[in-house]
Amino acid sequence: MIYIHAVGLHNTIPDQQLPDLKSELKILSGKVYRRLDHFVELAIIGAHKAVAESEISSETAIYMTSGQGDIMVFDRVRRQRYFDKMMSKPVDFVNLSSNTAGFYVASHLGLNGKNLFLQHHHFPVQMALLLALIDITSGKERAILVGGVDEWIAKPELAKKLLGVDEVTRLGEGSNWQLLKAAAEGALGTFAIEPKALNEAQLKQLLLSAEAGTRLAFSSRFSAVQVAEIMAVNNVCKRYLYESFCAYYETLPLYILNRFLTHERGRLIHLDVSQDRYMMMSVDNGS
């Protein structure tokens, strides 16, 4: 278990147009950034919201994750290469590595600690938080800013195909961050995660020990039938409904945890599933 000291939520459901983040970034930070991609702006805004009110050590690490990374620059470079027969711009080439977003976040916040961009096929948020928990628990890192960043693109048909979601799924974008530390003092709550993927029997066994009032959040990968079966395992748990506040993006689990921490009290268990493998993590901010 580790402690959550700050959270930042940036979650939008764009309709037709890409949200204008340049002006929002300027208002938030008082700084003018030029030639930054939407993905980078998104990353900075979420991280800024998380720690704007907090004291943050310059050694704080950044573990950033994303479902698709800087997909717009990728699409742009491909189009330039294949359709326009042009060389990509240097800034676009460099930003093809999505880790450059972490560089700009570090630069914005004055950080010089470890800076990782990591991905997982189904559970990017869970794996980033797991690594953060291990590194803080072992003392390798004193503080880690964990962020999940996914951008909406004005070609939802492309994004849906790449994400493997159906045509009716509504897509959103978000940049959600947590500042994690080993120290309890001043914390908003605690974070814990089952380090290994569980099978259904293991998941149900663990849920049996959940205390009264525990809330359960289900990722959109669960079917209604699965949700009903799991809710029936322990009738002292209540469902946490977040779905009306957001649309789909890969790093949504961080938004769900952060929304709970900023709007509710108690313990939230977040459940995700892929191919009969379940990941379980929880936050607790007391009663």
Add this chain to the structure above:
Amino acid sequence: MITIVGGELLCALGDGPERLAALRRGKPNIGTVTVDVGQVEVTYPYYRIDETSRLSDPAIVDNYLDRVVNSLLRKLKLQASDLDNVGVFLGSSSIDYSLAWPIEESVAEDFVLRCDRKRVGGGNYLESLSQRFAFSGPSLTFNTACTSSANALLAAVSMLEGEIIDFALVLGLELYSPTTLEGFAMMQLLSPEAIRPFAQNRNGIVLGEAVSAVLLSRDDIMPSAWCYLGGRSSCETFSVIGAHPSGAGIAQVIQAALADAVIGPETITAIKTHGTASDLNDQAEMRGMEQVFAALPPYLSLKPYIGHTLGGCGVAELLLLMESVDAGFIPASINCETLDCEFSSSPVTQSLFLTSGHFMLNYFGFGGNNTSFVIEKMAS
């Protein structure tokens, strides 16, 4: 203690004995590749595994990863099923290029994507590898540019030390990508002739391919003569494309790696530098090392042998160093006939007899990412 059980590598130097002979002789195999730079065709030196590689085709990538993992398992006389509780970690600067496949395919078909709603993305390679080898532990894919697989190794160490896993298979991946080559060419970072780390006449990097795998464990699970002692990764925000020329950020990460390994600089037997042969990178690295080491230990760059394999170089260069020391030497750092006149000491110009010691490995990359770690080969 974290043990380095063994590794396997596909690179331009060929297979085991052939590779070792090339390292001993100081004779790499360099090819060429031609790219369109602003509608002008330019030919650059390039270190290629073979002619079949094409990064954006996932079937080819899967094939290379399978080859290297199967070969490693054979070498260690292990079955995949022997690796109970194994985590898999991949570092590549090109994981975002998994998106290239459906997009490139669609170009030929009037932009009709053919990925059939099968999720693609950076975690795709390890997901399919884990399924093929029935690895059920955690997996993580890293893109931190040229430090990617070095950072993947540090994360693997964290999970081993935290006893989340008992084995870690750490992979480095970098294959030929026209986009990458054109990008570096456009930024005028490629040498048109040769890679000459730390030389007065160095004029840029030469890219190469490598697919590599190293198996880590703990000494209570699987002992080895090689062990990981400590390491550190950090980010400096001077420039998105490189370290501060003063070397301050590099000195800081080297000092932190030594502190994590609980050894002093005087204990280091030799340093495998990042040694890219770009003007500013070599300058920053040299100045960083000089701030930490009163007298530089023998140091070398392995990039003249396999090229700059970008995110793959973390594991690939670790394995080249280990193979050489296991064979009783460290290779000469070739192509540095005349040392940069601002540098105080030369890299090793002849291969050195060495069978054990403490080795520092340095990696630096785009995004201000600096990584350094220390390994030890115990004397038999």
